[in-house]
Amino acid sequence: MLRLLSFALFLAIWWIAALFVGGAKLPSPPAVLQVMIAEASSGALFLHLGATLARVILAFVLAMSLGSAIGYLMGRVKLADRLGDPWLILLLNLPALVVIVLAYIWAGLTEAAAIAAIAINKLPTAIVTLREGTRALDRSLDEMASVFAMPRWRAFRHVVLPQLAPYIAASARSGLSLVWKIVLVAELLGRPNGVGFEIGIAFQLFDTPRLLAYSLTFAAVVLVIETLLVQPFEARATRWRPRAA
Amino acid sequence: MRLEVEITGKTFRSAAGETHEVLAPLKFALQSGEVGVLIGPSGCGKSTMLRIILGLDHDFAGRVARPPEARIGMVFQEPRLLPWRSVEQNVRLAAPDVTDAKLSELFRILELDAHRSHFPGELSLGLARRVALARAFAVEPDLLVLDEPLASLDDALAGRLRDEIATLVASRPVMTLLVTHSLDDAIRLGDRLFFLSPRPARIMQEVPIAVPRAQRNDAELGRIRAELAALPLESK
Secondary structure: OHHHHHHHHHHHHHHHHHHHHOOOOOOOHHHHHHHHHHHHHHOHHHHHHHHHHHHHHHHHHHHHHHHHHHHHHHHHOHHHHHHHHHHHHHHHHOOHHHHHHHHHHHHOOOHHHHHHHHHHHHHHHHHHHHHHHHHOOOHHHHHHHHHOOOOHHHHHHHHHHHHHHHHHHHHHHHHHHHHHHHHHHHHHHHOOOOHHHHHHHHHHOOOHHHHHHHHHHHHHHHHHHHHHHHHHHHHHHOOOOOOOO | OEEEEEEEEEEEEOOOOOEEEEEOOEEEEEEOOOEEEEEOOOOOOHHHHHHHHOOOOOOOEEEEEOOOOOOEEEEOOOOOOOOOOOHHHHHHHHOOOOOHHHHHHHHHHOOOHHHOOOOHHHOOHHHHHHHHHHHHHHOOOOEEEEEOOOOOOOHHHHHHHHHHHHHHHHOOOOEEEEEEOOHHHHHHHOOEEEEEOOOOEOEEEEEEOOOOHHHOOHHHHHHHHHHHHHOOOOOO
16 A cells, blocks of 8 residues: 555656656656557567566576576685685676677677676676675584485585575575666667667657656566565565564 | 594694694493493583584594494584474484384474474474484484583473483484583483593593493482592592
8 A cells, every 4th residue: 555655656746747847858657658558559568578578587597596606616615715706806896888898799799698798797796695695604504414414405405595595585686686777788789679779769869758668667577576576585585584573 | 333432632723823632532432222421521622522423523633433324313502403494394304214103203202292383493492402302313313412412401301301312212222422511411311421521631430330221210329429429530
């Protein structure tokens, strides 16, 4: 209820602001809705959203699985940590734009280049988070698993993974928001479809209703994924914790 | 089955770079069906010794011989349960071969029936200790190691758990190693008592108790206590 009220307030402010600023710079909500409906009925909206979502999913899965594995390794093995740390610092501080432009120059304006560039941007934060999580693992539980001769996989699944779950959830959440932002830049610079491409066109034409129609639909999709996927996973991963008052 | 421990020394390097001697040369052996008790002052190196025997610490001089196929059941000082798994899952994860009947019997003996599906965070320390005991017994160990399993429990509960340990130990041939501060626990459960010196630990005295556990009534326990009191020990 409170969420709805907050959303209504947002619409009201937008509408009032549109009246003051004028339709060219800030179109009113119904004008944007009209464009959304037109784009949706032509199918273009779904095509571009689908292309963007596919890139997000691929890059996200790639970065999360690779980043988690490397982070776990760096948290467990001192040598890996010392070898990997300079690379990690470099990657963490490399601007997203540099990675994307270089990927396109080296690998051409291809799908693989776009997805790799997005994944590389997300990779170092996943590594850092999972490395922290691995460092915080409870040694006494490792010892317990070792004394009771738990097979490696069972120990990993029941002793290690539940301790890493909050870190994976945090990394997934921050990672998703990062990927959402970067995917549009990658599309703007070198892809012939996707929400970022459409926003690029709208920018060239100064077509604000179109720009808002695409970005707001995109934001809505993000919101839905966040509430339906990320939050339930987080709740499940932490269900054994006593609830905060 | 037989456990042989022959440690010739264990040193520990502190963060400041100093070397400390934790264990002096010490040697003992334990047979199936025997309960050995390690009694010593706090900080004398008992936990270090246990970690070496359990194979968690390989950085020592000497040797520990236990059959490689020996199953180990361990009750740590703190229960060390998995907070994200239920009581029953905690036991089953350590003892995947346990039968439903055996599990039910253990839960009945340790009065855990009502707590099967609870998470460890919902249990009192006494209950969590009992879950740790159930887990150690569920693996049907060949070597059972109990590190102060009754510490910080009230007398009545400690007494009951001690009786339960005695029952469970009697039910199958197992080498048991008990670490305790309590002379009372030691003489009620032990077959052989090893009195340890302050750090670096060595065995000052090995005292066998010949009377079978089941026949140790109050009079008998009193006699054993009197015998021990006559020994020249620093660590009682």
